[in-house]
Amino acid sequence: MEAADRKRLLQEMVFARRFEERTAEAYHHRDIGGFLHLYPGQEACAFGVLEQARMGHDYVITGYRDHVHALKCGADPKEVMAELYGKETGSSRGRGGSMHIFDVKNHFMGGYALVGEPYPLAAGLAKGIKMKGTDQIAICFLGDGANNQGTFHETLNMAQLWELPVLFVCENNLYAIGTSLERSTPAHDQYLRAQSYKMEADQVDGQDIDTVMEAAEKAVDFVRSGKGPYFLELMTYRLRGHSMSDSGRGYRSEDEIKQWMERDPIYLFRDRLVEEGVLTADEFEQMDKDAQQHVDDEVIPFAENSPEPDVGDLHKYVLSDDDSCAMGQIAGGGK
Amino acid sequence: MAEIFYWDAVRRAHDEEMANDPLVFAMGEDIGLPGGTYKATQGLFDKYGEERVMDTPISENSYTGIGVGASMIGARPIVEIMSVNFALLATDQIINAAAKIRYMSGGQVGCPVVVRSPGGVAHQLGAQHSGRLEKLFAGTSGLRVVTPAFPVDAYGMLKTAVRCDDPVVILEHEAIYNLKGEVPDEEYFAPLEGARVVREGTDVTLIGYLMSTHWNLAAADKLAEQGISAEVIDLRSLKPIDADTLRTSLAKTHKAVICTEDEAPVGMSAEIMAVLNEQCFFELDAPPVRVTAEDVPIPYNHTLEKAALPDADKIATATQKLLGH
Ligand SMILES: Cc1ncc(C[n+]2csc(CCOP(=O)(O)OP(=O)(O)O)c2C)c(N)n1
Numbered sequence: 001m002e003a004a005d006r007k008r009l010l011q012e013m014v015f016a017r018r019f020e021e022r023t024a025e026a027y028h029h030r031d032i033g034g035f036l037h038l039y040p041g042q043e044a045c046a047f048g049v050l051e052q053a054r055m056g057h058d059y060v061i062t063g064y065r066d067h068v069h070a071l072k073c074g075a076d077p078k079e080v081m082a083e084l085y086g087k088e089t090g091s092s093r094g095r096g097g098s099m100h101i102f103d104v105k106n107h108f109m110g111g112y113a114l115v116g117e118p119y120p121l122a123a124g125l126a127k128g129i130k131m132k133g134t135d136q137i138a139i140c141f142l143g144d145g146a147n148n149q150g151t152f153h154e155t156l157n158m159a160q161l162w163e164l165p166v167l168f169v170c171e172n173n174l175y176a177i178g179t180s181l182e183r184s185t186p187a188h189d190q191y192l193r194a195q196s197y198k199m200e201a202d203q204v205d206g207q208d209i210d211t212v213m214e215a216a217e218k219a220v221d222f223v224r225s226g227k228g229p230y231f232l233e234l235m236t237y238r239l240r241g242h243s244m245s246d247s248g249r250g251y252r253s254e255d256e257i258k259q260w261m262e263r264d265p266i267y268l269f270r271d272r273l274v275e276e277g278v279l280t281a282d283e284f285e286q287m288d289k290d291a292q293q294h295v296d297d298e299v300i301p302f303a304e305n306s307p308e309p310d311v312g313d314l315h316k317y318v319l320s321d322d323d324s325c326a327m328g329q330i331a332g333g334g335k
Numbered sequence: 336m337a338e339i340f341y342w343d344a345v346r347r348a349h350d351e352e353m354a355n356d357p358l359v360f361a362m363g364e365d366i367g368l369p370g371g372t373y374k375a376t377q378g379l380f381d382k383y384g385e386e387r388v389m390d391t392p393i394s395e396n397s398y399t400g401i402g403v404g405a406s407m408i409g410a411r412p413i414v415e416i417m418s419v420n421f422a423l424l425a426t427d428q429i430i431n432a433a434a435k436i437r438y439m440s441g442g443q444v445g446c447p448v449v450v451r452s453p454g455g456v457a458h459q460l461g462a463q464h465s466g467r468l469e470k471l472f473a474g475t476s477g478l479r480v481v482t483p484a485f486p487v488d489a490y491g492m493l494k495t496a497v498r499c500d501d502p503v504v505i506l507e508h509e510a511i512y513n514l515k516g517e518v519p520d521e522e523y524f525a526p527l528e529g530a531r532v533v534r535e536g537t538d539v540t541l542i543g544y545l546m547s548t549h550w551n552l553a554a555a556d557k558l559a560e561q562g563i564s565a566e567v568i569d570l571r572s573l574k575p576i577d578a579d580t581l582r583t584s585l586a587k588t589h590k591a592v593i594c595t596e597d598e599a600p601v602g603m604s605a606e607i608m609a610v611l612n613e614q615c616f617f618e619l620d621a622p623p624v625r626v627t628a629e630d631v632p633i634p635y636n637h638t639l640e641k642a643a644l645p646d647a648d649k650i651a652t653a654t655q656k657l658l659g660h
Contacts, residue, residue, distance in 0.1 A: 059408065093441025102440035109407060110440060114431050120397040121432060124404015124412075131358055131386070131410050138404075154397030161392070317442040318477050320500035326479065328495050328526035 001213075003278045009051060009209070010273060010284075013043045013266050015291040016068045019077055022295045023067070023084055023098075027244050031304070032084045034097045035113075037065040041239035044265035045171045046072050046141065048212025049232070052220045053139055053167075059107045059125045061118045062141040064099035066111025069141055074106035077295075078302040087306035094309045095317060115176075116149025118142060119168075123155045126164035126229070137223045138166040145176025147190055156197045156231070163228035167219050168194070170233045171206065177242040178251040194231030206234030207263045210272070239264070336519055342512040344486035345375040345451070348493035349413060351522065353383050356411060359497055362389040362398055363415030372417055373453060373512045395421050399450060400428035403502075406448040407436065411497050419454030419506065420466040433502040434477035449496045450504050455546050455596055456633050456644055457509035465633035467597035469544075472504045473573040473606065479503045479527050480574040482545040486516035488571060491525025499527060506573075508545050530577040532584065536566035539654055540584040540591045542607060544570040547594040553647035554594075558654055565654065573603060578614040585611075585618035592624050592654050594645050599627040626653050 001009075020038045027036050039046070042065075050060065050072045062069045067080055075091055083090030084098050092102050102110040109125060112118045122140030129136045146152060147170065159166050170190045174181050187193050191201035200222060204215040212234060219230040237260040241248030248257070273279035319326075339347070353359045360383075365372055367380040367390035380388040391398040395416055402412035416422045422429070429450060437445040456465040472480045479501050483489040489507065496503035533548065534555050541551035548569040555565040566584050570576060585591060591611055595604040604625040611623050629643045 061404075090441070092439060092443070095441045096439040100439040102443050104440065104443040109444070110436065112432070114427055117400070117427060117432060120400025120428060121404035121407070123397070124401040124406070125408055126404075127401055128358075128405035128408040128410040131360065131405070132408075150394075151397050151400065154392070154394035155401070157392060158394065158397060158401065162389075317438045317440075319479070320437070320445055321442075322500070323528075326495065326499045326501060326527040327529075328491070328524040330495065330498050330524045 006273055006278055009047060010266070010269050010279070011287050011291070012072065013047050013269065014287055015294060016043055016071055017266055018288070018291040018295050019071065019081070019299065020067065022300065023081070024244065026084070026300070032098065033086065034099070035064065036098050036244045037242065038240050039065055039068040039238070041260065041264065042171055042173060042206070042236045043068065044209040044212050044269070045169065045206045045234045045236055048209045049139065049169050049216040051213055052216040053137070056106050058136050059109050059129070059138045060141070061109040061122050061125065061138065062111055063115065063118060063143065063146065064111050064113050066099065066101045070101040070103050070108045070111070073103060073108035075101065075103035075108060077299050081299045081303040082306045085303040085306070086308070087303060088309045089302070089306040093317070116142070116146040116151040119146070119149070119151040119155035122166050122168070123159045123164050126159065126166035127162070129165055135224060136165070137220065139169060140166060141169045141171060143176065144170060144172040144174070144181055144190055145184065147193060148185055156194055156199055159229040160197045160199045165223050165226065166229045167223045168229065168231045170231065171236050172233055173236050173238045175242070175251065177246065180251065189233070191231055191233040199229055199231050200227070201231040201233070203233040203235065206236035207265045207268060209265060209269050336517045338515045339486055339518050340512065341486045341489050341514045341516070342374045344490035344518050345493060345507070346377055346379070347518070348490045349376055349379055350382070352494055352497040353379065353387060358409060359411040359413065360387040360389065361413045361415065362391050362402060364391055364393055364417050366390060366415050371415070375415065395424040396428055399425035400432060402448045402450070403428050403433045403446050406446045407444050411447060413449045413451060413493070413497060416450060416452040418464060419452040419468050420464055422450070422452050422468065426471065429472070429478070429502070429504065430475050434475050438477055445500050446502045447500045448502050449493070450502070451493070451507060453507040453509045453512070455508040455510060456640065459635055459637055459640055461635045462632035467628070469506055469573055470597060470602055472506070473603065477502070478574060479572070480506065481527050481572050482506045483571065484511070484545050484548040484569050486514065487518045488525050490518050491523045492527060495524045495527055498524070503527060506545065510546060511549070528572050528575055528577065530568050530570045530572070530580040532566060532580065533569045534565070534567040536564040536588065538564045538588055538590070539566070539658060540581070540588045541565050541567045541594065541650065541654070542570065542581065542591060543594040544573060544603070546596050547645065550645055550647050550650055551594055554650035554654065557647055557651040561655070561660070563654065563658060563660070576607065576610050578610050581611065582615045582618060585615045589618060589620040590657055591619065592626060592650060592657060594626045594650050595628070596644065597628055598630045599625060600630060602627060621657060624653050624657050626650050
């Protein structure tokens with residue numbers, strides 16, 4: 001990877017971190033409602049995998065911790081923030097909220113609140129791709145907790161049976177809200193569960209973006225070449241609580257949190273780039289300042305100043321605008 | 336116009352829609368190689384291959400979800416769920432996903448998926464195979480719910496549903512797959528909204544859908560013998576319910592009997608009653624009456640099963656009482 005690209009990638013990660021931290025502030029000010037699940041600590045997962053995929057070409061789908069995946073797919077940060085603010089200019093027109101960011105023009109097919117629900121949807125995107133015969137792939141990001149849902153087993157079984165072009169990325173952050181992996185399943189290694197369906201699977205460190213990119217390249221190539229699905233488990237950690245109503249303490253020791261903080265994916269990558277002579281400490285400072293400024297000067301004002309949806313549009317988007325087809329008026333039909 | 340079986344009408348719609356568009360595919364348990372539990376996809380596996388007529392494992396929630404996901408990028412899946420009782424396992428994908436994706440994406444993407452499933456009570460299948468779950472789907476914003484009672488609608492509604500950009504739940508009935516009826520020889524698309532007057536009359540309006548439409552027709556025969564002229568309305572669509580057709584009929588008869596195969600509490604009859612109250616009140620001469628299933632899990636014993644359900648006699652009796660006969 002070119003030095004310039006490595007710097008660009010770090011810049012993207014820093015921006016995502018600042019974006020997420022700023023949403024927490026907005027949440028405390030009650031500018032953002034509902035649940036808010038933040039991503040700090042896990043950035044190398046989304047950025048490392050998606051860096052190896054083709055954004056706007058491949059399809060991406062995930063759970064409720066979805067802002068950063070949407071951003072990496074190409075969603076306009078202003079629109080994502082406006083969505084969190086519930087504004088008409090939001091990516092989902094203010095109808096979705098934090099857990100339901102969609103940016104279909106960039107093939108980001110949504111965030112979903114039901115744990116495990118996106119598994120079949122992802123396989124369905126892959127089925128659609130297969131029917132169209134394109135070289136696209138579907139990529140599904142979910143947590144370790146989702147693997148205790150029936151959809152994990154049902155979908156992996158069918159995806160492998162039908163050799164669907166789908167990459168399942170398990171962001172194993174060791175906790176499902178406050179219940180640790182060890183306390184929710186005897187099968188700690190998630191990639192082994194996938195292998196029981198004869199699926200190609202791997203497990204790597206999810207904090208080191210170079211490691212993630214290397215594993216993801218292999219996985220993406222495998223799926224794109226038509227060999228069937230792939231399951232990639234990334235060992236990671238969320239540095240914050242599960243959502244804004246969870247301190248993230250209580251069920252995790254301070255020691256453990258501290259250890260993972262030392263493996264913050266952004267600082268690991270920064271230090272690597274400094275070591276490689278690609279980046280100076282000053283440049284990083286500047287990068288960080290630019291990210292913060294971008295959020296403060298452009299993203300937040302856009303969200304704040306955007307209009308609310310019109311109450312008169314409450315029923316818009318329930319069904320398709322054009323009901324002529326449902327009324328049986330079909331072009332070329334009834335001939 | 337040929338007389339064909341209900342199952343054959345469904346099969347023909349599949350066949351024509353699959354021939355029309357290579358992105359139409361069917362999936363469900365035993366629908367491919369084995370030909371379908373109710374023969375609704377018979378012969379199509381050989382014609383279109385296993386990628387388009389897919390035998391799925393017994394994973395209702397996830398194969399339904401695969402259909403939903405595929406529909407998001409332009410495929411046109413027809414998902415068969417072997418029995419509506421099993422559709423309960425797929426309600427996450429139908430109700431939480433398919434019904435809501437268009438809305439929560441602010442109109443960016445829809446789910447033009449068709450979910451077909453037979454339900455209802457048929458020949459002593461017992462409590463777990465006699466579900467009438469239309470209330471569940473008809474009570475969900477973002478879905479279209481239709482109940483074709485005759486082969487012509489089974490054919491025409493499935494064809495329209497495949498082309499329609501909304502998720503459509505088609506509730507069929509275990510006991511009517513072998514019903515014969517006329518279906519036009521030429522291609523036909525039935526609307527997914529609007530009730531139909533299936534028998535004209537002047538004294539009372541009998542309202543039902545799916546199996547209860549057939550019971551209402553039989554009741555109308557019995558009532559005719561006693562000089563009572565009953566109009567029978569087949570709702571055909573449960574979401575939305577066509578209040579206009581009801582009002583037009585009631586403007587003539589001024590009296591309504593509602594028959595549904597599900598239980599009364601929070602059932603379809605309650606919704607129909609509300610529609611009459613809110614939108615047809617001034618046409619009514621008397622409070623509408625409902626004839627519904629008893630509020631019990633459907634028993635196995637034949638006599639008990641019969642006692643739990645409405646039938647033509649019960650409808651006729653209720654009608655006579657309403658008319659003061
Ligand atoms: C079907 C369902 N059950 C329960 C919940 C409540 N819930 C939300 S997130 C969560 C934990 C999920 O953990 P994991 O899949 O590991 O993802 P993470 O939050 O760690 O990224 C739970 C139980 C839900 N949203 N959906």
